Amino acid sequence: xxxxxxxKQRIKDLAxxxxxxxxxxxxxxxxEGYNLIKQLLxxxxxxLEVYCVVDQEVAPGIPHYVLSTSDMKRICDTDEAPNLAxxxxxxxxxxxxAFRNLYLDxxxxxxxxxTIFRAALAFGIECIYxxxxxxxxxxxxxxRASLGAVFCLPSQVLSYDELPKHIAYWFGTDVQxxxxxxxVKALPQEPWLLIIGSEVEGIRKExxxxxxxxxxxxxxxxxxxxxxxxxxxIILSWFYQLVR
Numbered sequence: 055x056x057x058x059x060x061x062k063q064r065i066k067d068l069a070x071x072x073x074x075x076x077x078x079x080x081x082x083x084x085x086e087g088y089n090l091i092k093q094l095l096x097x098x099x100x101x102l103e104v105y106c107v108v109d110q111e112v113a114p115g116i117p118h119y120v121l122s123t124s125d126m127k128r129i130c131d132t133d134e135a136p137n138l139a140x141x142x143x144x145x146x147x148x149x150x151x152a153f154r155n156l157y158l159d160x161x162x163x164x165x166x167x168x169t170i171f172r173a174a175l176a177f178g179i180e181c182i183y184x185x186x187x188x189x190x191x192x193x194x195x196x197x198r199a200s201l202g203a204v205f206c207l208p209s210q211v212l213s214y215d216e217l218p219k220h221i222a223y224w225f226g227t228d229v230q231x232x233x234x235x236x237x238v239k240a241l242p243q244e245p246w247l248l249i250i251g252s253e254v255e256g257i258r259k260e261x262x263x264x265x266x267x268x269x270x271x272x273x274x275x276x277x278x279x280x281x282x283x284x285x286x287x288i289i290l291s292w293f294y295q296l297v298r
Contacts, residue, residue, distance in 0.1 A: 060105075060119050068129040068141070074190050081144045083192050084129055085202075086136045088112075094142070094202045101140035105129065108137060131194035144192050147208035150218045152180035154293075155247040157217065159257045161188045161282055168199020169283035170250065175203040177290035178297070182209040183217060183247075214261050221245045224265045226257055227285065232268025235289060241296050248289060253281045 060068075068084065070076040077083050082102065085091060091101065095113060104118045107126055111118060127135035156179050161167050167189055174182055188211070189196060191204050223246040226232065249265065251257035262268070271280065271288055280288070 060121065060125070065121075065125050065128055071129070072131050072194070074193065077144065077190075077192060082141055083144060083197070084131070084139050084194070085142050085197060086130050086132055086139045086194065087198070088136075088138045090198065090202055091138060091140050094205060097202065097206055099142070099145075099202070099205050101142050103141040105139045105141075106137060107135070110138075112138065112140075142205070145205055147205075148210045150181075151220065152208070153245045154178055154180045155221055155245065156182045156286075157214070157247055157249045157261070158182065158184045158188050158282075159214075159249060159251040159261060160185055160255055161250070161252060163282075164189050164193055164195035165199045166281060166283040167191070168196040168201075168204070170286045171196070171200040171203040171207055171209075173283065173287040173290055175207050177287075177294040179207065179248075179290065182207055183212045184209060186211055186213065214258075214264070217247070221247045223247070223267075224249060224261075226262050226265030226268040227251065227289070228256065228262070228268045228270055230270065232270050234272050235269050235292055236272065238267070238269060238292070238296070241293060248286075248293070250282055250286050250289075 071080065071082060071084050091112060100113055101116055104112050104116055105121050105126065106118060107121060107123055109120050123135050126139060130136060130139055156174055158170065191209050197204055222244050223242040225246065225248045227250055249257050249261050271285060
């Protein structure tokens with residue numbers, strides 16, 4: 055199904071989705087770029103509508119609309135208007151009975167958050183919980199950095215005291231204390247949770263007090279710390295090897 059244009063009001067409504075409050079109210083968002091849209095389609099995640107500068111059928115059976123470059127720029131978040139964008143419903147992926155879990159404490163950088171989702175999906179995490187002061191999971195920058203992983207991995211905003219009670223074993227992360235990551239030789243035979251904090255603040259005291267094991271990544275003293283996304287990738291890669 056093709057249409058030569060969208061109404062000015064429809065373009066205006068789509069442009070509002072660049073703001074968090076409208077994404078939440080409408081439970082939809084704009085995803086930009088061929089590679090990201092193709093990645094989602096490959097994972098069976100189909101858009102509600104497709105917008106293109108040059109007429110092309112990307113998702114058969116889905117409404118396609120040809121937009122001017124200026125209108126595409128209006129509805130998209132990036133500085134340079136892409137040739138392809140699509141409208142997606144924000145999925146309801148809340149999960150309470152996962153075995154391998156991640157809790158993100160105060161991750162405020164969209165690039166870091168998206169990269170963490172991407173690593174988590176790659177290394178077998180089944181559910182991500184986030185503190186309320188993390189950045190929005192379905193912001194355009196997070197979606198792009200995650201390469202669409204935010205659509206595939208259940209996530210939920212919860213305070214630490216609301217975490218599901220069936221997750222009994224918590225791993226904390228601490229730059230200077232605890233056990234070296236590579237000394238962890240086995241993972242619990244029960245649901246577990248890895249807690250990642252921000253590079254500057256780490257994880258909050260209330261979380262540390264509940265952790266059964268604290269771990270750190272051994273590295274040269276020339277570097278004081280790694281950012282949250284890099285640290286998460288290293289830890290999850292090691293954990294993944296332990297369960298293969």
